[in-house]
Amino acid sequence: MKKTITTTLLLTFAFLAGNSFAQGQAAQVNYAYATYFVCAPEGESRADEIIQSSFKPHYDAAVEHGDILSWSWMQHYVGGTWRRALVIIAKDMDSLLDASGALGEIISDKTPEAGRAFSATCASHDDYIWQTTPGLGSSAVTEQRGAAGFSVYMQCDMNGEERADELVAKVFAPVYNKHVGEGKLTSWNWLKHNVGGEWRRALIMGAADHKTLMRTRAAILAEYEDRKVERAAKEMNEICGRHQDYMWDILLQSS
Numbered sequence: 001m002k003k004t005i006t007t008t009l010l011l012t013f014a015f016l017a018g019n020s021f022a023q024g025q026a027a028q029v030n031y032a033y034a035t036y037f038v039c040a041p042e043g044e045s046r047a048d049e050i051i052q053s054s055f056k057p058h059y060d061a062a063v064e065h066g067d068i069l070s071w072s073w074m075q076h077y078v079g080g081t082w083r084r085a086l087v088i089i090a091k092d093m094d095s096l097l098d099a100s101g102a103l104g105e106i107i108s109d110k111t112p113e114a115g116r117a118f119s120a121t122c123a124s125h126d127d128y129i130w131q132t133t134p135g136l137g138s139s140a141v142t143e144q145r146g147a148a149g150f151s152v153y154m155q156c157d158m159n160g161e162e163r164a165d166e167l168v169a170k171v172f173a174p175v176y177n178k179h180v181g182e183g184k185l186t187s188w189n190w191l192k193h194n195v196g197g198e199w200r201r202a203l204i205m206g207a208a209d210h211k212t213l214m215r216t217r218a219a220i221l222a223e224y225e226d227r228k229v230e231r232a233a234k235e236m237n238e239i240c241g242r243h244q245d246y247m248w249d250i251l252l253q254s255s
Contacts, residue, residue: 036082043121054114072253079246128196137189145206146186149248153199160239171232
């Protein structure tokens with residue numbers, strides 16, 4: 001799918017809604033619109049500069065004014081073909097629709113050359129809308145993740161997805177929660193597919209840096225040797241039989 005960055009931003013704002021939540025509290029579902037870009041490697045630094053200089057002020061202002069809850073810009077570190085990712089979260093549909101029109105006009109009017117330059121470098125993208133499951137995560141999805149992110153995108157049998165969510169809640173969540181803390185994970189969340197392509201679930205983790213993240217991931221995997229966790233992991237693999245790992249540098253994040 002090929003579009004200008006302005007069109008992408010309009011669509012991004014037009015599909016996000018939800019309310020942030022804190023761990024342990026009754027909560028509504030949070031929705032995140034993620035745009036994953038495929039970019040020409042030689043122009044990626046320029047694309048980052050455009051986001052920083054031309055688009056960031058408008059996103060930050062939207063957060064400050066309460067039009068959106070948060071946004072982030074991520075750079076590929078290890079993984080597949082996606083080279084950059086833009087993630088935006090809004091608090092409710094009314095605020096979202098108001099913001100999409102206003103910000104779309106501002107971006108189109110004030111940064112048309114920047115938008116064209118960005119689209120020339122990152123000429124295609126995949127759009128996903130993810131939704132959270134209250135209680136499956138260490139904090140609200142809008143919280144700061146740290147400088148390093150790890151995402152596992154899973155392709156699952158739709159008939160077994162509810163069981164996969166149940167396994168995460170009952171077996172895996174306590175393991176991940178245990179490793180959230182100083183020097184370990186800064187956060188983790190379990191995301192469910194709402195709109196988009198083939199990936200049906202996503203496990204996202206954050207840490208201060210990639211080395212800490214990978215050491216913590218190794219410690220988590222070591223706990224899978226527990227018989228109960230091992231059985232749950234086997235069942236999970238039967239439901240979600242294919243996955244793609246990505247490591248991200250989280251270049252910009254706001255909340």
